[in-house]
Amino acid sequence: MTATEEQLDERDSAVDVAAVDAPPAPDVDAVVAHEHYPARGGGEVVADTLADVFDAPVVTGWLADADYSTHDPTELLADSPANVLRSLFGNPLVRDLFYMFAWESAPPLRDHDVILQSGNAPTWYVPDTEQTIVKYVHSPPRNPFDLFWRETAETAGWRQLLQPGYVADRLYKKAARQLWKNRTDAVDVWVCNSEVVAKRTRKYLGVPDEKIRVVYPPVAVDDYEPRDGGDYLLFLSRLAPSKHVGTAIEAVRGTDHELVIAGDGAEREVAEQAAATEPNITYRGYVPDDEKRELLQGARGLVFLAEQEDFGMVPVEAMAAGTPVIGVAEGFTKYQLRGGGNGLLVEREADDVRAAADRLRDDGVAWDAAELHAFAAQFSEPRFAAEMQAVVQEAVNATKLEVQLRDP
Structure with a gap:
């Protein structure tokens, strides 16, 4: 058993105590600074939950749709001349350049004592001396660091160096590696969403251990009624290339496994085409929370193939619903899944996923729905x-300035 698995077991056994003996919310004047709301995903859930816990307003760089937040965030872009470029904010180069300037001043943050940062862009903020900065880290920037090899696997040859786009991309990533490291000292406490992200934060940003804490994201475990069984596999995710919906499709193509795909994103057409041509594949598009719960509670298993996942809220939601997971043996997923207990670990290959689907159908897993739900409770x-x-209380106490002057 790895150290991370032992920590998961310790948290699992202590979850009820943590829920019952929760300390009172610190009496602090806090504001949540969330990078942006380009969709409704795990990072957005964390930001909105922080706002609920600390009764805090939310400031964000960019809000693509009002429905993506359960609050009414103050948007930095709205009051900026750069608002004319809103249609280009799907481009990370445009977005990041704006954030470098917009977040460093961010006037809506100035009147608060505690800044709860969510995501990377608020790191540019230059705080007042008396402000306490607690950063919730979903992951350090990935393309300049741990995923850099994926796009630049080979040393650039002369053909690449003649392509302006390639050169600009390499220069951008090189600059990002240096700039991010220069902004770490202003943060008082780094709260990482998993031990995997804590390791990246140490390795790539040079943050010392004494400034790092691990707090798993909030999952609405109590909203799920665990159920046994099910007659279909579910792929529920933002449909980005890194989620590999195509591998799930290839795994069930020509088999008797029924696959339901739910989610939206850049690979939507891949899912739509598969649903149009394969009789055992259904595409549901983006689904609201109530429909998501029904899909998870009725599935035989969740197929989760994300690359080097930081944490993975959907697998926890599946287990809360009593549904085991077929997941890749990398990232935090390999620590969430206990082979044969709450799911099956696989390589990201269609043949391997297909074999796991057969095994899940024929033999199931060792844990029943109630045990799966109990494991998920540690992420509540x-x-x-x-x-x-x-x-936050620890950070506020540690950053208080004590001045000892003698009376005459």
């Missing part, structure tokens, strides 16, 4: 609230 919303309250 009350646990998140209790641990974040404790971290």
Whole structure:
């Protein structure tokens, strides 16, 4: 058993105590600074939950759709001349250049004592001396660091060096590696969403261990009624290339496994085409929370193939619903899944996923629905609230300025 698996077991056994003995919310004047709301995903859930826990307003760089937040964030882009470029904010180069300037001043943050940063862009903020900065880290920037090799696997040859786009991309990533390291000292406490992200934060940003805490994201475990069984496999995810919906499709093509795909994103057409040509594949598009719960509770298993996942809220939601997971043996997924217990670990190959689907159909897993739900409970919303309250109180206490002057 790895150190991370032991920590998961310790948290699992202590989850009820953490929920019952939660400290009172610190009496602090806090504001949540969330990078942006380009969609409704795990990072957005964390930001909105932080706002609920600390009764704090939300400031964000860019809000693509009002429905993506359960709050009414103050948007930095709205009051900026750069608002005329809103249609280009799907491009990370445009977005990041704006954030470098917009977040460093961010006037809506100036009147608060505690800044709860969510995501990377708020790191540019230059705080007042008396402000306490607690950063919730979903992951350090990935393309300049741990995923750099994926796009630049080979040393650039003369053909690449003649392509302006390639050169600009390499220069951007090189600059990003240096600039991010120069902004770490202003953060008082780095709260990482998993031990995997904590390791990246140490390795790539040079943050010392004493400034790092791990608090798993909040999952609405109590909203799920665990059920046994099911007659279909579910792929539920933002449909980005890194999620590999195509591998799930190839795994069930020509088999008797029914696959339901739910989600939206850049690979939507891949899912739509598969659903139009394969009788055992259904595409549901983006689904609201109530429909998502029904899909998870009725599935035989969740197929989760994301690359080097930081944490993975969807697998936890599946287990809360009593549904085991077929997941890749990398990132935090390999620590969430206990082979044969709450799911099956696979390589990201269609043949391997297909074999796991056969095994799940024929033999199931060792844990029943109630045990899966109990394992998921360690990632609950009350646990998140209790641990974040404790971290923020610790940070506020540690950053208080004590001045000892003698009376005459």
